Amino acid sequence: MMRIPPYYRQAGWQRFFSGIIIGMIIGWFFFIYQFGSIQEKLVTEIKMQQAIIKDQKRDIEVLRSDKDELNKENQKKLTVQEVKVYFKNDKELKLSELSLYELRSQIENELTPVKNKNIEAVANARELLYQTIQNKTYTVNEKRYHVIVKELHLYTTLEIFVEIRLAD
Structure with missing residues (x-):
C-alpha cells in the first residue's frame, strides 16, 4: 500500500499550503469585489441609457404629434395662389x-x-x-x-x- 507523505507535519509545508488557501480566499474576494463593482457600473450605465432612450422616445413622439398637427393646419391653410x-x-x-x-x-x-x-x-x-x-x-x-x-x-x-x- 502506498502512503501519503507526512508533509502535513512539517511546519514549512503547513505554511505553504495555508498560504495557498489564504491566497485563494483573498483572490476570490478580490475577484468578487471587482466583478461586483464592474457589474454595478454596467447596470447604472444601462439604467441611464434606458432613461435617455425613454426621454428621447417621448421627445420624438411629441415632435411627431406637433409635426402632424402643423401639417394638418398647413394643409387647411393652403390657399390658391x-x-x-x-x-x-x-x-x-x-x-x-x-x-x-x-x-x-x-x-x-x-x-x-x-x-x-x-x-x-x-x-x-x-x-x-x-x-x-x-x-x-x-x-x-x-x-x-x-x-x-x-x-x-x-x-x-x-x-x-x-x-x-x-x-x-
Whole structure:
C-alpha cells in the first residue's frame, strides 16, 4: 500500500499550503469585489441609457404629434395662389393669340375672388365656379363666346381646362 507523505507535519509545508488557501480566499474576494463593482457600473450605465432612450422616445413622439398637427393646419391653410386657364379647342376655332389672351384674362378676372382663398373652401364651391364661368358670355373682338368647363385641377394653382363655343 502506498502512503501519503507526512508533509502535513512539517511546519514549512503547513505554511505553504495555508498560504495557498489564504491566497485563494483573498483572490476570490478580490475577484468578487471587482466583478461586483464592474457589474454595478454596467447596470447604472444601462439604467441611464434606458432613461435617455425613454426621454428621447417621448421627445420624438411629441415632435411627431406637433409635426402632424402643423401639417394638418398647413394643409387647411393652403390657399390658391394662381389661376391658369387652358383652352382645349383653341386650334379648331383658329382664334388669334390676342383673342385667346383677352378671353383668358376675362375668365381669370372672373376668378380673382378665388385667389388667396382656402383650397378646401374653393373645393366646396366648385359647382359655383363652374356656373360662374359657364353662365357668362365673353365678348372678344365684337364676337361673343361661351365656355364649358371640362376639367378643374385644384391645389395652390387652380387650373381650369375649358372648351370655347360661339354664343348664339
